[in-house]
Amino acid sequence: MDDKTPASDDLGATEREIITTRLEKAEALRALGVNPFGNGVTPRHLAADLHARYGDAPVEEIGRAPGAWSVAGRVLALRSFGKAAFLKVRDRSGELQVWVKKDKVGEKGFEIFKLLDVGDLVAAEGPATRTRTGELTLEAAHFTILTKATRPLPEKWHGLTDVEQRYRQRYVDLVVTPGVREVFVKRARMVSGIRRFLDARGYLEVETPTLHKAEEAGGATARPFETHHNALGLDLKLRIATELHLKRLIVGGFDRVYEIGRIWRNEGIDRRHNPEFTSIEFYQAYATHDDLMQLTEELCRGLAVEVTGGQVITFQGQDIDFTPPFPRVSMLGEAARALGLTADQALSGRGLAEALARAAGGLSDKAEAWKLAQAGGKTPGEAVAVAFEVLCEPKLPVDRPVFVVDFPLETSPLSRRRDADPRLVDRFELFAAGMELANAFSELNDPADQRARFEAQVKAKVAGDEEAMPFDEDYVRALEHGMPPTAGEGIGIDRLAMLLTDSPSIRDVILFPLLKPRE
Numbered sequence: 347m348d349d350k351t352p353a354s355d356d357l358g359a360t361e362r363e364i365i366t367t368r369l370e371k372a373e374a375l376r377a378l379g380v381n382p383f384g385n386g387v388t389p390r391h392l393a394a395d396l397h398a399r400y401g402d403a404p405v406e407e408i409g410r411a412p413g414a415w416s417v418a419g420r421v422l423a424l425r426s427f428g429k430a431a432f433l434k435v436r437d438r439s440g441e442l443q444v445w446v447k448k449d450k451v452g453e454k455g456f457e458i459f460k461l462l463d464v465g466d467l468v469a470a471e472g473p474a475t476r477t478r479t480g481e482l483t484l485e486a487a488h489f490t491i492l493t494k495a496t497r498p499l500p501e502k503w504h505g506l507t508d509v510e511q512r513y514r515q516r517y518v519d520l521v522v523t524p525g526v527r528e529v530f531v532k533r534a535r536m537v538s539g540i541r542r543f544l545d546a547r548g549y550l551e552v553e554t555p556t557l558h559k560a561e562e563a564g565g566a567t568a569r570p571f572e573t574h575h576n577a578l579g580l581d582l583k584l585r586i587a588t589e590l591h592l593k594r595l596i597v598g599g600f601d602r603v604y605e606i607g608r609i610w611r612n613e614g615i616d617r618r619h620n621p622e623f624t625s626i627e628f629y630q631a632y633a634t635h636d637d638l639m640q641l642t643e644e645l646c647r648g649l650a651v652e653v654t655g656g657q658v659i660t661f662q663g664q665d666i667d668f669t670p671p672f673p674r675v676s677m678l679g680e681a682a683r684a685l686g687l688t689a690d691q692a693l694s695g696r697g698l699a700e701a702l703a704r705a706a707g708g709l710s711d712k713a714e715a716w717k718l719a720q721a722g723g724k725t726p727g728e729a730v731a732v733a734f735e736v737l738c739e740p741k742l743p744v745d746r747p748v749f750v751v752d753f754p755l756e757t758s759p760l761s762r763r764r765d766a767d768p769r770l771v772d773r774f775e776l777f778a779a780g781m782e783l784a785n786a787f788s789e790l791n792d793p794a795d796q797r798a799r800f801e802a803q804v805k806a807k808v809a810g811d812e813e814a815m816p817f818d819e820d821y822v823r824a825l826e827h828g829m830p831p832t833a834g835e836g837i838g839i840d841r842l843a844m845l846l847t848d849s850p851s852i853r854d855v856i857l858f859p860l861l862k863p864r865e
Contacts, residue, residue, distance in 0.1 A: 364498050371461040372494045380458055382494035387469050389418040394439035396474055396482060405476040412473030415484050417442060418492060420521065421466050431459065432483075435468065436521075443483040444470045451489045458490055465495035465521075513853050513861060532653050533843040533855055537606065539652045540626060540837075543645050549602040549628060554591035556608065557582045564815035565589030565760070568611040571621075584610035588627045589760065589834065590821045593789060596629050597829045604628035606839065617851040618781060618841065620859050629834040635772045635788045638833045639749060642776060642784060643670035646747060653846040661779045661845050664744055673743060676752040678770065681734040692733075693754060693769050695726040702729060705737060727754025727769070740780070747778040753787075759799045759815060761787035776837075783842055786835030793825035 372382040396415060400408050419437035429448040434441055448456040450472070462468065472487035499522055512519040512526075519526050541551065555562075559580070563570045565587030573582050588605045595603050606626045613619060630637070650659050650668040657668045682692040685701035692698060699722040709715040714736050721732035731754065742748050753773040755763060761771035773787035790796050800822065806814040843855040853859040 361498065365496055368463060368494060368496045368498075371463070372496065374461050375458065375491060375494065378454065378458060378461075380490060382491065384492060387418065387490070387492055389437070389469060390416040392439035393417060393419070393435070393437050393442035396442060396484065397440065400474060400476075400482055403476075408474050408476055408482075412475060412485075414471065415474060416469070416471045417444070417484060418467065418469040421462065421464050421468055422522075424462065424464050429456070432477075433462075433468070435470070443477070443481050444468075444489075445475070445477070445483050445485045446470070446489050447485070450485065450487055455486075455489050461494075462491060463495060463498070465497075465499045466491050467493035467495070510861065513859050516857055529843075529847045529849060529855060530857060532847050533839075536649055536653050536843055536846055537839065539649050540606070540645065543648060544602075544604050544628060547602070547641075549604045549630075550600055552592070552595060552600070552603050552605055553607070554585075554588050554595075554605055556585050556610075558585050559583075561816050561818050562590065562820070564818050564821075566611075567759075567813040567815065569613060569812050571610045571612050586611050587836070588625070589836070590818060592627055592629050593829060593832065593834065594821065594824045596631055596789075596832050597824045597827055601631035601830070602629070615860065617853070618844075620840065620852050620856055622860060623852070623856070624839040625836050626839060627834065627836040629789070629832055631830040631832050633833040634831070635774055635786055635833050638786045638835050639672075639774060640670075642786070642835065642837075643672055646776075649842070649846060659846060659848075661848050662850055664779065666744070666778055666845070667746055672747045672749055672776070674749045674751050674774075675738075675742060677734045677738075677750050678730055678752040678754065680738045681730045684737040685733055692730050693726050695729075698722070698726055698729055702733065705733065709736075725756045727756030730754050731757045739777070742777050742780065744779060747776055747783070750775045750777060758787060759803055760790055760796075762790045763795070778845055781841050781845070782838070783845070784835055784837040786833065789829070789832040789834055791825055791829040791832065793822050796825055797822050 375382040396417075399413070417435065417437060419435040419442075421433050422436050422441070423434035425432045431446045433444040433446065435444050446456070446459050451459065468490065469492050470484055470486040470489050472485045475483050475485050477483050499518065512523060520530075545551070557573070557575070558570075560583060563583035563586060565585075566589070568586040570583040570586050573584065574580070575582055586609060588607060588609070592603050592605060604626060606624065608622060609625050610622050612621060615621065647657055647668045647670060650657055659666050659668065678689050678692065682689045685692065685698070685705055687697060687701055702718055702722045706715040706718040709718065717732060718736050721729040724732065734750075742750075751774045753761070753771050755761075755769055755771055758771040758773050761773045764770045764772050771787060773785075775782050775786075776784035790799070800815065800817040803815040804817050807816075840852050840855050843849070844852060847855060849855050
């Protein structure tokens with residue numbers, strides 16, 4: 347192997363030979379005066395332009411106005427017939443067949459073509475036509491190789507069972523796996539739709555810090571990642587939520603704000619969790635969680651239509667109808683019923699430990715049974731939440747999105763108490779296909795109450811709860827300046843993208859998901 351051959355431990359002998367041959371072709375291109383890694387060529391058209399111009403027009407009609415087209419893209423397939431060849435070329439808009447013939451591109455152009463491999467980036471110019479098989483085609487009058495791909499694409503990527511390798515080499519996955527590119531196009535369309543929806547309602551998009559001092563790293567119950575700023579000699583944490591800074595802006599007079607940004611949580615990885623993910627949080631002054639329920643219904647319905655074309659989507663074989671209104675399910679009511687208690691008994695703790703133990707004994711899943719049994723040592727409100735998660739979440743409707751309401755106070759350190767029953771908070775979570783998609787509540791704006799809840803979180807941290815929130819003194823100070831009645835919501839962008847693109851894993855909708863290094 348010469349010193350230009352890429353070093354890699356995953357290359358078989360055949361692939362090493364291919365790379366060596368392709369490097370030799372790159373040198374041959376240089377000998378022909380073609381830089382195999384050149385620049386300065388800008389196509390004037392996209393593949394989609396030709397398809398839009400000619401559609402299903404017959405060859406005779408195309409022949410009357412064949413045009414002079416200029417395209418560039420990656421070669422995905424090559425069929426050679428001696429002095430002519432058909433190429434399948436893909437650009438950002440789609441695919442187009444290119445016909446290269448020696449009598450059209452000339453001697454030098456055909457010599458360049460003979461150094462072509464699947465995976466190379468090429469440029470072609472010429473008129474449109476339609477072949478005898480009926481395929482719209484650009485008949486090249488000029489042809490060149492723009493970039494030589496020295497490493498080959500997988501020959502049978504479609505049948506590859508190593509899904510993890512697809513995530514590790516997403517750049518290849520995007521080129522050769524059908525449908526992958528469309529997933530991320532739909533995700534981008536979804537995010538743009540969210541922006542348009544909120545912008546049209548007077549929300550202002552803002553950016554808040556991703557590096558937080560220890561006392562600011564709150565807004566959610568999660569364990570943060572830690573880092574250090576050398577110049578300041580300061581320990582910092584990556585944000586686990588955007589909430590507290592956005593609500594500071596509500597105090598400052600921005601009555602409607604939102605942020606779409608990256609969040610980091612030092613937690614497990616599974617098909618619904620990635621340590622680095624994207625969320626949107628938005629806050630509206632002079633609104634309640636009931637207002638946000640209606641807004642959420644409108645937003646989700648609109649996104650379903652924009653991304654999938656209708657209000658009823660299909661996720662992993664299950665139809666889900668996003669037509670409002672979405673059903674409501676009571677966390678307190680359903681959890682109490684599953685435990686054989688009344689709501690008052692559950693919240694007061696009367697008979698709660700015994701009911702949890704009985705329910706745990708009836709579960710075959712040992713991990714879920716242990717979780718339920720351990721809930722007996724928590725506060726009644728926290729135990730109700732665990733009971734709902736274990737016993738009731740799996741039974742939520744699967745054909746509709748559903749709002750879960752009636753959250754106990756202890757589960758929500760930043761939510762406003764319900765006036766009619768201070769043991770509960772004005773909060774909801776949105777579930778669909780068994781996944782939590784959104785969390786929202788009427789915001790706590792009483793600084794004394796907020797101080798007391800932060801103090802309770804500090805005690806929980808001392809008692810061993812690594813996910814408890816820190817005491818953010820500056821946030822309490824902000825509330826003391828007066829925050830108007832406000833409602834806020836967070837939506838998981840990645841999970842919503844999973845739903846709207848029918849993707850079974852969060853890794854399918856994150857371009858470069860975090861993976862454990864291979865040995």
